[in-house]
Amino acid sequence: MSTENLAAVLEAVGTALKQLNLPIPSPGENELLIRNHAIAANPADYKIRDFPSHLKQFPTVLGSDVCGIVSAVGSGVTKFKVGDRVAGFALVIANNKLEHGAWQTYTILEESATMRIPEWLSYEDGATFPMAFATAAVAYFERLGIARPVSVSSTEAQQSGILVWGASSSTGSAGVQLAKELGFKVFATASPKNHEYLKSLGAYAVVDYRDPDVVSKLAQLAKEAGTPLRLGFDSISEGNSSLLSANTLLASGGQDSKLVLVGPWPTDDEKPAGVDISMTIAAFAFVHHVEMGSWMFNEYLPQAIEEKKIVPAPKVQVVDGGIGAAQEALNIVKAGVSATKIVVRVD
Structure with missing residues (x-):
């Protein structure tokens, strides 16, 4: 040494x-x-x-x-x-x-x-892998209440879709991949230059986050797919991303939707009624949710990477x-x- x-x-x-x-x-x-x-x-x-x-x-x-x-x-x-x-x-x-x-x-x-x-x-x-997937794991399993799979190969199709805002970020890319492996149709936002990249990771549909009609377009795509968006992950939490994410869930999934952020809700925006809003912090996977974090890092993620179901991105x-x-x-x-x-x- x-x-x-x-x-x-x-x-x-x-x-x-x-x-x-x-x-x-x-x-x-x-x-x-x-x-x-x-x-x-x-x-x-x-x-x-x-x-x-x-x-x-x-x-x-x-x-x-x-x-x-x-x-x-x-x-x-x-x-x-x-x-x-x-x-x-x-x-x-x-x-x-x-x-x-x-x-x-x-x-x-x-x-x-x-x-x-x-x-x-x-x-x-x-x-x-570490921070991105720890953040996504706390978001999905602890904040949104998504059930953990029995194994990497035991995924079943979910009845609702999931929104990943800012999906080309490291955390967003992890969110897209993990959601797909959990059986969700993933509706993502990103710059047009990154749309094909995100589809290669498993995103079902991608919309330009700067499109003035981004909310209605996402809601329409989810409707056409038959998978309303009741769950959302704002993986950047900057500018108006959190408000637009919440509005998308309301437009698609309606009341009782859940949105998780990587930062606090912006002080200038009023939280919309009907959306449960929480925050994910990567370190919580190994401080407050150690059993889940250990399962994710010691068991699930290594197997998913070995089988190339999840790739570096x-x-x-x-x-x-x-x-x-x-x-x-x-x-x-x-x-x-x-x-x-x-x-x-x-x-």
């Missing part, structure tokens, strides 16, 4: 990430030490870097999406061994522990938040420079990307 743990450290809110060598941590009970080979950037990373948040302990290491090899296991770990190729959700945003941050050579993962990846999957592609853009490229990677995400996941390779 390498004796260096190069990390991109945040010393205070609003400052640039600083490269430092940190001690290599030791895994505790039910924890694994991962030697990272790829780390993916997420919007949460730059938001926590640039704005005050619930993270109060500094210095810290940000980031959630890692992929690499198990270097050591703590007591109580039964599902993984040294040498396993894995991806996982680093829980620094939940526990404020620096060693649980992604942007370093070695990261501590909880066993429940770790998933085995097949030999044929690259580390860069493996890093696309969106496409990866690798930023060269290793841990030293963390600041640049976060800035690229902040500037805005479309149907692209920013990943740093750690040699």
